[in-house]
Amino acid sequence: MSPAVSNILKVMPTTRPRFTFALLAAVLLATVAFGAKKSTDKSDKEDDKGDQVSIKDMKFSPATLTVKPGTTVTWTNKDDHDHTVVASDETFKSGNLSHGETFEHKFEKKGKFQYACTYHPRMKGTIVVSDD
Numbered sequence: 507m508s509p510a511v512s513n514i515l516k517v518m519p520t521t522r523p524r525f526t527f528a529l530l531a532a533v534l535l536a537t538v539a540f541g542a543k544k545s546t547d548k549s550d551k552e553d554d555k556g557d558q559v560s561i562k563d564m565k566f567s568p569a570t571l572t573v574k575p576g577t578t579v580t581w582t583n584k585d586d587h588d589h590t591v592v593a594s595d596e597t598f599k600s601g602n603l604s605h606g607e608t609f610e611h612k613f614e615k616k617g618k619f620q621y622a623c624t625y626h627p628r629m630k631g632t633i634v635v636s637d638d
């Protein structure tokens with residue numbers, strides 16, 4: 507270590523390195539938080555809400571979900587009632603979903619896929635598979 511640098515270190519009050527460390531830690535945390543936020547904004551496939559449909563209060567939410575081809579959509583029953591997820595053309599069919607259960611379907615082809623709950627025919631949803 508050069509004499510100039512060790513002189514500076516001697517001159518610095520003892521609390522200084524701790525403060526510097528705290529500041530560095532804060533900057534690092536902010537960077538990590540910002541970085542994480544940015545990556546979720548950019549990611550289409552890993553996004554935790556983009557390909558998710560909640561079933562709650564006798565409704566599919568969102569009722570219409572638009573995804574890109576190749577996306578796996580996950581339905582989660584957050585309701586106290588049992589429900590199903592069944593496509594109008596029966597290309598996908600969940601079977602009974604009780605509270606907390608999930609159903610997944612991968613949408614390869616573009617198009618508009620309507621589905622409903624077999625127990626509650628008024629519960630309807632649509633998955634739009636599109637490149638836009």
Ligand SMILES: [Cu+2]
Nearest residue numbers: 589623625626
């Ligand atoms: Cu239902």
